[in-house]
Amino acid sequence: MEYNTCTNNDDKEITQGGELKVESKPRSGSISDVNIGYNRSATVMVFGAPETGKSAVIARLVNNYFRAPSLSNTTEEHETLTIRSGKEQFKIQFLSPFLNVKAPWSLAVEDALNKADAFLLIYAVNCRESLETAIAYREKIGDVRGYTEKVPVLLVGNKVDLITERIVIPAEAELRALHWDTAVLEVSAKTAHGFSELKRNIFQMLDFPPRLYMTRRKSSLQKLLTACISDGSN
Ligand SMILES: Nc1nc2c(ncn2[C@@H]2O[C@H](COP(=O)(O)OP(=O)(O)OP(=O)(O)O)[C@@H](O)[C@H]2O)c(=O)[nH]1
Numbered sequence: 001m002e003y004n005t006c007t008n009n010d011d012k013e014i015t016q017g018g019e020l021k022v023e024s025k026p027r028s029g030s031i032s033d034v035n036i037g038y039n040r041s042a043t044v045m046v047f048g049a050p051e052t053g054k055s056a057v058i059a060r061l062v063n064n065y066f067r068a069p070s071l072s073n074t075t076e077e078h079e080t081l082t083i084r085s086g087k088e089q090f091k092i093q094f095l096s097p098f099l100n101v102k103a104p105w106s107l108a109v110e111d112a113l114n115k116a117d118a119f120l121l122i123y124a125v126n127c128r129e130s131l132e133t134a135i136a137y138r139e140k141i142g143d144v145r146g147y148t149e150k151v152p153v154l155l156v157g158n159k160v161d162l163i164t165e166r167i168v169i170p171a172e173a174e175l176r177a178l179h180w181d182t183a184v185l186e187v188s189a190k191t192a193h194g195f196s197e198l199k200r201n202i203f204q205m206l207d208f209p210p211r212l213y214m215t216r217r218k219s220s221l222q223k224l225l226t227a228c229i230s231d232g233s234n
């Protein structure tokens, strides 16, 4: 599968190309993991053209962290996000296959693609080719998983902090994704913009309980009472 390369203006130029390869490492998010108390574990595959910020998005999701410039991946990447709610625990393993110039689209990738619970397709808003690549990945997911199964896929436009470099507007991405019944979200791994919504969408795609992402709003009465109490204490 061919794909395009996107590079930040201020960054090194990396011209990887070619095919995907997954090393057969054990899935650390499986139920058989050391923590027998886990209620749910899920795998989210992250695809996208080189340099679109796949690693940065994963690092922001899992560790709420950004480091620039980051190194280009040379192996499969996998990071696990653990969420605790009372006595229950939930795990999401983010898996980003290594893009290898020489290896063909491997059976290992297809196997991982078949087993994944959801997909994030990353493009960069300053690179139209990366949107094309993301859409090509969406087609590949359809080819492998079939068109009858409802596969949860989210198209994620990264780097919205690069305001003056924006090329892709949300409407364009939405139009491209419409055919696939795929939602589009814009984020910045650098500034963390859009990540609460991204996390909420991922939890929803995985059918995790709403209490993990619903924040309880204080009622007007509660707000009034809090204000009165703090006024009285002055
Ligand atoms: N301005 C800006 N730069 C970003 C953002 N996310 C990532 N970058 C930069 O874009 C470059 C590529 O980011 P990576 O996370 O390495 O991208 P990748 O898709 O994992 O790249 P490969 O592993 O090489 O395929 C790095 O220099 C990052 O610092 C963002 O939200 N805003």
Ligand SMILES: [Mg+2]
Pocket: 054, 055, 056, 071, 072, 073
């Ligand atoms: Mg990377």
